[in-house]
Amino acid sequence: MEILTKVADKKGRITLGSKYAKKTFLIEKKEDGTVILKPAEVVPIDEAWLWKNKVAFNKVIEGIEDAQMNKFAEVDIKDYED
Numbered sequence: 001m002e003i004l005t006k007v008a009d010k011k012g013r014i015t016l017g018s019k020y021a022k023k024t025f026l027i028e029k030k031e032d033g034t035v036i037l038k039p040a041e042v043v044p045i046d047e048a049w050l051w052k053n054k055v056a057f058n059k060v061i062e063g064i065e066d067a068q069m070n071k072f073a074e075v076d077i078k079d080y081e082d
Contacts, residue, residue: 006014016037028036043051050057066072 008014024040024042026038026040028038030036050060
């Protein structure tokens with residue numbers, strides 16, 4: 001762990017350095033005034049269900065792994081027609 005000292009400018013801003021440019025963070029504000037920045041990625045709301053549903057998520061991962069190994073199931077298209 002590295003501890004740095006930064007001084008906020010007159011608008012309350014600090015810089016993190018170019019390593020963090022264009023990154024998204026969650027900001028955790030504690031009662032004692034401590035601020036914790038956590039790097040984050042945002043998931044669209046209509047895709048969030050997949051990350052919450054372990055069974056569905058694992059099926060997707062399984063399908064991706066099968067595709068990478070060229071493992072495909074044979075299907076009859078007639079089974080899917082109306």
